[in-house]
Amino acid sequence: MGIFKRIFSGELTLANVVYKITVYRDSVMGRVAGKVVIITGGASGLGAADARLLSGEGARVVLTDVDRERGEALAAELEGALFIEHDVRDEAAWQHVIATTVERLGGLDVLVNNAGLVKFGSVEETTLEEYRLLNSVMSEGTFLGCKYAVPAMAQSGGGSIINISSVAALKGVGAIVAYTAAKGAIRAMTRSVAVHCQERKYNIRCNVVLPGAHDTPMTRAALAELPSEEEGLNQIQQHGQGRPEDVARLVLFLASEESCHITGSELVIDNGETMR
Ligand SMILES: NC(=O)c1ccc[n+]([C@@H]2O[C@H](COP(=O)([O-])OP(=O)(O)OC[C@H]3O[C@@H](n4cnc5c(N)ncnc54)[C@H](O)[C@@H]3O)[C@@H](O)[C@H]2O)c1
DSSP: OOHHHHHHTTSSOHHHHHHHHHHHHHHHHOTTTTOEEEEETTTSHHHHHHHHHHHHTTOEEEEEESOHHHHHHHHHHSTTOEEEEOOTTOHHHHHHHHHHHHHHHSOOOEEEEOOOOOOOBOTTTOOHHHHHHHIIIIIIHHHHHHHHHHHHHHHTTOEEEEEEOOGGGTSOOTTBHHHHHHHHHHHHHHHHHHHHHHHTTOOEEEEEEEEOOBOSHHHHHHHHHSOTTOHHHHHHHHHOOBOHHHHHHHHHHHHSGGGTTOOSOEEEESTTTTOO
16 A cells, blocks of 8 residues: 555554654664764763764764874764864863854754763862862863853754763762762753753753763773772672763764653663662
8 A cells, every 4th residue: 555545544644654754764864864963072982982873873073082193083084073172171162162063064963071081089088179170171061061062052953962971970989079079060960951951942952871880991990990899899890881882872862863852861871780
Protein backbone atom coordinates (compact mmCIF):
# COMPACT_ATOMS: atom_id res chain seq x y z
CA MET A 1 0.00 0.00 0.00
CA GLY A 2 1.32 3.49 -0.87
CA ILE A 3 2.35 5.80 1.93
CA PHE A 4 -0.60 8.19 1.35
CA LYS A 5 -3.10 5.31 1.45
CA ARG A 6 -1.57 4.12 4.74
CA ILE A 7 -1.92 7.63 6.20
CA PHE A 8 -5.53 8.01 5.03
CA SER A 9 -6.44 4.52 6.23
CA GLY A 10 -5.16 5.47 9.69
CA GLU A 11 -2.46 2.75 9.62
CA LEU A 12 0.23 5.46 9.77
CA THR A 13 -0.12 8.80 11.56
CA LEU A 14 1.64 11.87 10.24
CA ALA A 15 3.84 11.72 13.37
CA ASN A 16 4.88 8.14 12.40
CA VAL A 17 5.84 9.33 8.94
CA VAL A 18 7.84 12.30 10.24
CA TYR A 19 9.60 9.96 12.70
CA LYS A 20 10.50 7.46 9.96
CA ILE A 21 11.80 10.22 7.70
CA THR A 22 13.89 11.63 10.57
CA VAL A 23 15.39 8.22 11.38
CA TYR A 24 16.17 7.65 7.68
CA ARG A 25 17.70 11.14 7.29
CA ASP A 26 19.86 10.67 10.42
CA SER A 27 21.07 7.26 9.26
CA VAL A 28 22.22 8.79 5.95
CA MET A 29 23.37 12.27 7.00
CA GLY A 30 24.33 11.76 10.68
CA ARG A 31 22.52 12.46 13.94
CA VAL A 32 23.93 15.98 14.28
CA ALA A 33 24.33 16.75 10.58
CA GLY A 34 25.31 20.35 9.94
CA LYS A 35 25.28 21.38 13.59
CA VAL A 36 28.07 23.70 14.74
CA VAL A 37 29.57 22.36 17.97
CA ILE A 38 32.18 23.85 20.33
CA ILE A 39 33.94 21.41 22.66
CA THR A 40 36.25 22.84 25.33
CA GLY A 41 39.11 20.68 26.55
CA GLY A 42 38.67 18.89 23.24
CA ALA A 43 42.31 17.86 22.79
CA SER A 44 42.20 14.87 25.15
CA GLY A 45 40.12 12.22 26.88
CA LEU A 46 36.35 12.70 26.96
CA GLY A 47 36.42 15.90 24.87
CA ALA A 48 38.43 14.22 22.11
CA ALA A 49 36.00 11.27 22.06
CA ASP A 50 33.07 13.72 21.80
CA ALA A 51 34.78 15.48 18.90
CA ARG A 52 35.40 12.23 17.00
CA LEU A 53 31.86 10.91 17.48
CA LEU A 54 30.03 14.17 16.75
CA SER A 55 32.19 14.87 13.72
CA GLY A 56 31.47 11.35 12.45
CA GLU A 57 27.74 12.12 12.88
CA GLY A 58 27.96 15.17 10.61
CA ALA A 59 28.73 18.02 13.04
CA ARG A 60 31.16 20.82 12.26
CA VAL A 61 33.38 20.79 15.32
CA VAL A 62 35.37 23.60 16.92
CA LEU A 63 37.87 22.15 19.38
CA THR A 64 39.30 24.45 22.00
CA ASP A 65 42.02 23.69 24.54
CA VAL A 66 45.15 25.08 26.18
CA ASP A 67 47.01 22.15 24.58
CA ARG A 68 47.66 23.51 21.09
CA GLU A 69 49.72 20.58 19.80
CA ARG A 70 47.20 17.86 20.56
CA GLY A 71 44.23 20.05 19.66
CA GLU A 72 45.61 20.90 16.23
CA ALA A 73 46.54 17.27 15.57
CA LEU A 74 43.00 16.09 16.34
CA ALA A 75 41.34 18.89 14.35
CA ALA A 76 43.49 17.91 11.34
CA GLU A 77 42.05 14.36 11.57
CA LEU A 78 38.42 15.46 11.55
CA GLU A 79 36.70 16.74 8.43
CA GLY A 80 36.02 20.48 8.55
CA ALA A 81 37.10 20.78 12.20
CA LEU A 82 38.74 23.88 13.60
CA PHE A 83 41.08 24.25 16.58
CA ILE A 84 41.25 27.44 18.63
CA GLU A 85 43.74 27.80 21.48
CA HIS A 86 41.64 28.83 24.44
CA ASP A 87 41.96 28.99 28.19
CA VAL A 88 38.40 28.72 29.52
CA ARG A 89 39.27 31.07 32.41
CA ASP A 90 39.79 33.95 30.01
CA GLU A 91 36.65 36.00 29.28
CA ALA A 92 38.07 37.78 26.23
CA ALA A 93 39.18 34.43 24.80
CA TRP A 94 35.60 33.13 25.15
CA GLN A 95 34.29 36.13 23.20
CA HIS A 96 36.89 35.41 20.51
CA VAL A 97 35.97 31.69 20.31
CA ILE A 98 32.25 32.39 19.95
CA ALA A 99 32.73 35.24 17.45
CA THR A 100 35.16 33.19 15.32
CA THR A 101 32.80 30.21 15.33
CA VAL A 102 29.81 32.29 14.27
CA GLU A 103 31.83 34.13 11.63
CA ARG A 104 33.50 31.04 10.12
CA LEU A 105 30.71 28.48 10.52
CA GLY A 106 27.60 30.64 10.42
CA GLY A 107 26.21 30.13 13.93
CA LEU A 108 26.39 28.02 17.06
CA ASP A 109 24.16 25.04 17.89
CA VAL A 110 25.95 23.07 20.62
CA LEU A 111 28.45 23.84 23.38
CA VAL A 112 30.12 21.11 25.44
CA ASN A 113 31.68 22.67 28.55
CA ASN A 114 34.16 19.85 29.15
CA ALA A 115 37.57 21.38 30.04
CA GLY A 116 38.74 20.37 33.48
CA LEU A 117 41.48 19.14 35.76
CA VAL A 118 41.72 17.39 39.09
CA LYS A 119 44.03 17.95 42.04
CA PHE A 120 44.00 15.93 45.20
CA GLY A 121 43.56 17.62 48.56
CA SER A 122 41.15 17.46 51.49
CA VAL A 123 39.62 20.58 53.02
CA GLU A 124 42.61 20.78 55.37
CA GLU A 125 45.29 20.20 52.75
CA THR A 126 44.00 22.32 49.86
CA THR A 127 45.36 25.83 49.58
CA LEU A 128 43.15 28.75 48.60
CA GLU A 129 45.21 29.07 45.42
CA GLU A 130 44.46 25.44 44.44
CA TYR A 131 40.80 25.86 45.32
CA ARG A 132 40.58 28.97 43.16
CA LEU A 133 42.41 27.33 40.25
CA LEU A 134 40.00 24.39 39.99
CA ASN A 135 36.96 26.59 40.47
CA SER A 136 38.14 29.12 37.92
CA VAL A 137 38.70 26.46 35.25
CA MET A 138 35.55 24.42 35.84
CA SER A 139 32.97 26.63 37.56
CA GLU A 140 33.95 30.00 36.04
CA GLY A 141 34.90 28.41 32.71
CA THR A 142 31.45 26.82 32.44
CA PHE A 143 29.78 30.05 33.51
CA LEU A 144 31.63 32.04 30.82
CA GLY A 145 30.81 29.41 28.21
CA CYS A 146 27.10 29.57 29.01
CA LYS A 147 27.17 33.37 29.25
CA TYR A 148 28.55 33.86 25.73
CA ALA A 149 26.98 30.81 24.05
CA VAL A 150 23.41 31.68 25.03
CA PRO A 151 23.08 34.88 22.95
CA ALA A 152 24.89 33.27 20.00
CA MET A 153 22.60 30.22 20.11
CA ALA A 154 19.51 32.39 20.52
CA GLN A 155 20.59 34.15 17.30
CA SER A 156 20.89 30.75 15.60
CA GLY A 157 17.32 29.86 16.64
CA GLY A 158 18.23 27.67 19.62
CA GLY A 159 20.74 25.07 20.74
CA SER A 160 21.98 22.63 23.33
CA ILE A 161 24.49 23.27 26.13
CA ILE A 162 26.04 20.20 27.72
CA ASN A 163 27.96 20.77 30.95
CA ILE A 164 30.33 18.10 32.22
CA SER A 165 30.18 17.67 35.99
CA SER A 166 31.07 14.45 37.86
CA VAL A 167 29.61 11.95 40.31
CA ALA A 168 31.90 13.76 42.76
CA ALA A 169 29.12 16.37 42.90
CA LEU A 170 26.70 13.71 44.20
CA LYS A 171 28.91 12.12 46.86
CA GLY A 172 31.18 13.17 49.65
CA VAL A 173 34.72 12.66 48.35
CA GLY A 174 37.07 13.80 51.09
CA ALA A 175 40.25 13.74 48.99
CA ILE A 176 39.16 16.24 46.30
CA VAL A 177 37.39 19.16 47.97
CA ALA A 178 38.08 21.78 45.28
CA TYR A 179 37.10 19.46 42.41
CA THR A 180 33.90 18.46 44.21
CA ALA A 181 32.94 22.09 44.85
CA ALA A 182 33.55 23.09 41.23
CA LYS A 183 31.53 20.16 39.90
CA GLY A 184 28.71 20.95 42.35
CA ALA A 185 28.60 24.52 41.05
CA ILE A 186 28.31 23.24 37.47
CA ARG A 187 25.46 20.97 38.49
CA ALA A 188 23.45 23.79 40.10
CA MET A 189 24.36 26.36 37.43
CA THR A 190 22.94 24.08 34.73
CA ARG A 191 19.41 24.31 36.14
CA SER A 192 19.65 28.09 36.44
CA VAL A 193 20.73 28.41 32.79
CA ALA A 194 18.04 25.96 31.65
CA VAL A 195 15.30 27.87 33.47
CA HIS A 196 16.50 31.23 32.15
CA CYS A 197 16.56 29.98 28.55
CA GLN A 198 13.11 28.44 28.86
CA GLU A 199 11.64 31.60 30.40
CA ARG A 200 13.11 33.65 27.56
CA LYS A 201 11.79 31.13 25.00
CA TYR A 202 15.24 30.86 23.44
CA ASN A 203 14.77 27.20 22.46
CA ILE A 204 18.10 26.47 24.20
CA ARG A 205 18.37 23.34 26.33
CA CYS A 206 20.98 23.02 29.06
CA ASN A 207 21.79 19.69 30.69
CA VAL A 208 24.54 18.28 32.86
CA VAL A 209 26.37 14.97 32.51
CA LEU A 210 27.82 13.40 35.66
CA PRO A 211 30.35 10.71 34.75
CA GLY A 212 31.90 8.19 37.10
CA ALA A 213 35.42 6.97 36.32
CA HIS A 214 36.32 6.73 32.63
CA ASP A 215 39.65 5.76 31.18
CA THR A 216 41.35 9.03 30.16
CA PRO A 217 44.75 10.65 30.75
CA MET A 218 43.21 12.50 33.73
CA THR A 219 42.00 9.30 35.38
CA ARG A 220 45.27 7.48 34.70
CA ALA A 221 47.28 10.28 36.30
CA ALA A 222 44.88 10.43 39.26
CA LEU A 223 45.02 6.66 39.80
CA ALA A 224 48.80 6.75 39.79
CA GLU A 225 48.66 9.31 42.62
CA LEU A 226 45.96 7.68 44.76
CA PRO A 227 47.07 5.78 47.84
CA SER A 228 45.93 2.12 47.63
CA GLU A 229 43.72 2.43 50.74
CA GLU A 230 41.81 5.39 49.27
CA GLU A 231 38.03 4.81 49.14
CA GLY A 232 37.76 6.22 45.59
CA LEU A 233 40.08 3.48 44.33
CA ASN A 234 37.85 0.77 45.84
CA GLN A 235 34.85 2.24 44.08
CA ILE A 236 36.65 2.32 40.73
CA GLN A 237 37.72 -1.30 41.21
CA GLN A 238 34.15 -2.25 42.07
CA HIS A 239 32.36 -0.44 39.24
CA GLY A 240 35.09 -0.48 36.59
CA GLN A 241 36.02 2.35 34.28
CA GLY A 242 33.95 3.31 31.29
CA ARG A 243 35.44 4.23 27.93
CA PRO A 244 35.45 7.85 26.74
CA GLU A 245 33.16 6.74 23.88
CA ASP A 246 30.49 5.79 26.44
CA VAL A 247 30.25 9.40 27.61
CA ALA A 248 30.50 10.64 24.00
CA ARG A 249 27.36 8.68 23.07
CA LEU A 250 25.45 10.46 25.83
CA VAL A 251 26.83 13.81 24.67
CA LEU A 252 25.77 12.97 21.10
CA PHE A 253 22.24 12.22 22.31
CA LEU A 254 22.05 15.54 24.17
CA ALA A 255 23.48 17.41 21.18
CA SER A 256 20.97 15.85 18.77
CA GLU A 257 17.26 16.54 18.32
CA GLU A 258 16.56 13.13 19.88
CA SER A 259 16.77 14.85 23.27
CA CYS A 260 14.58 17.83 22.24
CA HIS A 261 12.31 17.42 25.28
CA ILE A 262 15.15 17.24 27.84
CA THR A 263 16.41 20.32 29.64
CA GLY A 264 17.64 21.08 33.15
CA SER A 265 18.35 17.36 33.58
CA GLU A 266 21.19 15.53 35.29
CA LEU A 267 22.38 12.43 33.45
CA VAL A 268 24.55 10.13 35.53
CA ILE A 269 26.85 7.68 33.70
CA ASP A 270 28.67 5.64 36.34
CA ASN A 271 27.75 1.95 36.01
CA GLY A 272 25.69 2.22 39.18
CA GLU A 273 28.37 3.75 41.41
CA THR A 274 25.89 6.21 42.98
CA MET A 275 22.66 4.23 42.71
CA ARG A 276 22.56 3.34 46.39
N1 LIG B 1 37.66 10.85 33.12
C1 LIG B 1 36.81 10.72 34.10
O1 LIG B 1 36.73 9.68 34.75
C2 LIG B 1 35.90 11.86 34.46
C3 LIG B 1 34.90 11.63 35.41
C4 LIG B 1 34.05 12.67 35.75
C5 LIG B 1 34.18 13.89 35.15
N2 LIG B 1 35.17 14.09 34.24
C6 LIG B 1 35.30 15.42 33.64
O2 LIG B 1 35.37 15.30 32.24
C7 LIG B 1 36.12 16.38 31.71
C8 LIG B 1 37.21 15.86 30.80
O3 LIG B 1 38.12 15.10 31.58
P1 LIG B 1 39.11 14.00 30.96
O4 LIG B 1 39.07 12.85 31.87
O5 LIG B 1 38.85 13.84 29.53
O6 LIG B 1 40.51 14.74 31.22
P2 LIG B 1 41.75 15.05 30.26
O7 LIG B 1 42.81 15.54 31.16
O8 LIG B 1 42.01 13.90 29.38
O9 LIG B 1 41.21 16.25 29.35
C9 LIG B 1 40.95 17.51 29.89
C10 LIG B 1 41.31 18.56 28.85
O10 LIG B 1 40.99 19.85 29.41
C11 LIG B 1 42.04 20.73 29.04
N3 LIG B 1 42.11 21.87 29.96
C12 LIG B 1 42.54 21.89 31.26
N4 LIG B 1 42.51 23.14 31.74
C13 LIG B 1 42.04 23.94 30.74
C14 LIG B 1 41.76 25.32 30.62
N5 LIG B 1 42.01 26.17 31.64
N6 LIG B 1 41.25 25.79 29.46
C15 LIG B 1 41.03 24.95 28.43
N7 LIG B 1 41.29 23.63 28.47
C16 LIG B 1 41.77 23.12 29.61
C17 LIG B 1 43.31 19.88 29.09
O11 LIG B 1 44.36 20.46 28.36
C18 LIG B 1 42.80 18.57 28.50
O12 LIG B 1 42.97 18.53 27.10
C19 LIG B 1 36.64 17.17 32.92
O13 LIG B 1 35.79 18.26 33.18
C20 LIG B 1 36.55 16.16 34.03
O14 LIG B 1 36.45 16.75 35.29
C21 LIG B 1 36.04 13.11 33.88
